[in-house]
Amino acid sequence: MNAQPHIVVVGSANVDLTTFTDQFPRPGETIFGREFHLGFGGKGANQAVAARLCGARVSMVARVGDDLFGAATIQNFTSRGVDASRVLITPGVSSGVAPIFVDSSGQNRILVVKGANDRLLPGDVDAASDLLRQADSIVLQLEIPLETVYYTLRFALRHGIRTILNPAPGQPLDLAEVANADYVIPNETEAEALGGMPVRNVDEARACAAGLVARGVRRVIVTLGANGALCVSSEGARQLPPHMVQPVDTTGAGDAFIGSFACFLAGGCEEADAIERANVYAALSTLSVGTQMSFVSRERFEAVWGERP
Ligand code: RIB
Numbered sequence: 282m283n284a285q286p287h288i289v290v291v292g293s294a295n296v297d298l299t300t301f302t303d304q305f306p307r308p309g310e311t312i313f314g315r316e317f318h319l320g321f322g323g324k325g326a327n328q329a330v331a332a333r334l335c336g337a338r339v340s341m342v343a344r345v346g347d348d349l350f351g352a353a354t355i356q357n358f359t360s361r362g363v364d365a366s367r368v369l370i371t372p373g374v375s376s377g378v379a380p381i382f383v384d385s386s387g388q389n390r391i392l393v394v395k396g397a398n399d400r401l402l403p404g405d406v407d408a409a410s411d412l413l414r415q416a417d418s419i420v421l422q423l424e425i426p427l428e429t430v431y432y433t434l435r436f437a438l439r440h441g442i443r444t445i446l447n448p449a450p451g452q453p454l455d456l457a458e459v460a461n462a463d464y465v466i467p468n469e470t471e472a473e474a475l476g477g478m479p480v481r482n483v484d485e486a487r488a489c490a491a492g493l494v495a496r497g498v499r500r501v502i503v504t505l506g507a508n509g510a511l512c513v514s515s516e517g518a519r520q521l522p523p524h525m526v527q528p529v530d531t532t533g534a535g536d537a538f539i540g541s542f543a544c545f546l547a548g549g550c551e552e553a554d555a556i557e558r559a560n561v562y563a564a565l566s567t568l569s570v571g572t573q574m575s576f577v578s579r580e581r582f583e584a585v586w587g588e589r590p
Contacts, residue, residue, distance in 0.1 A: 286418065
């Protein structure tokens with residue numbers, strides 16, 4: 282059991298502009314939204330904060346712009362106890378931003394403008410190689426250039442470091458490169474994009490994940506919301522149960538799952554146990570609005586985990 286695992290996230294940081302609305306304007310039309318929240322987001326940053334809240338030592342390798350959001354993002358990492366010494370400010374570029382729209386059922390629609398995230402290049406990974414070599418796990422997503430993601434996966438493989446790839450936002454990828462990751466964790470739509478087949482239910486998720494494993498991907502965990510999570514490898518498939526809640530805002534729930542899973546697994550939990558715990562941690566994040574600001578503390582998680590039947 283590793284009491285405090287070290288997780289390094291190589292990924293994105295955005296500022297989330299979340300509007301709560303049930304209607305969307307047509308071209309040329311102005312309408313009113315219900316409510317607005319400004320918060321820190323970005324899939325990479327969210328996963329880093331979730332892992333930190335669960336108890337890991339966390340470092341972030343990222344780029345922000347030389348604007349108000351960039352400085353505030355670095356300050357947010359620091360105040361949350363995430364090591365931001367490898368978060369670089371990129372002159373002349375905006376920080377990543379994400380206008381997000383949440384409807385009354387808690388479902389979200391997200392538009393990401395990558396800004397400085399798109400300037401995180403393999404040279405930045407080399408510059409952080411001393412830090413990366415010390416990591417128990419490296420966590421990656423797709424809001425940075427793909428060449429950087431693939432480069433980091435190869436680096437980690439060479440150095441025997443566990444990697445967790447969240448293929449989000451969903452897009453077709455080079456599976457030969459993806460096969461370098463220890464874990465690939467998509468949701469249904471990301472699994473569809475990766476596997477090139479529809480994923481509308483648990484059976485299709487199983488078929489898609491099995492297809493990816495047959496094409497060389499090592500372990501696939503498909504997060505399925507109210508259906509829990511499905512873990513597929515060459516050893517077979519296993520569905521882990523959900524933690525049922527009435528969601529208010531599901532934005533960032535996938536990030537809560539991945540950050541907490543990385544921490545629980547590197548902390549010594551068995552794979553299935555780490556997945557079940559991450560299901561609970563992610564569900565708790567849907568009970569309040571926002572992304573990082575909806576993530577709960579380790580104490581809150583333990584209280585709920587301990588009350589389960
Ligand atoms: O997964 C949720 C995140 O996606 C948001 O925080 C937004 O910034 C986008 O990256």
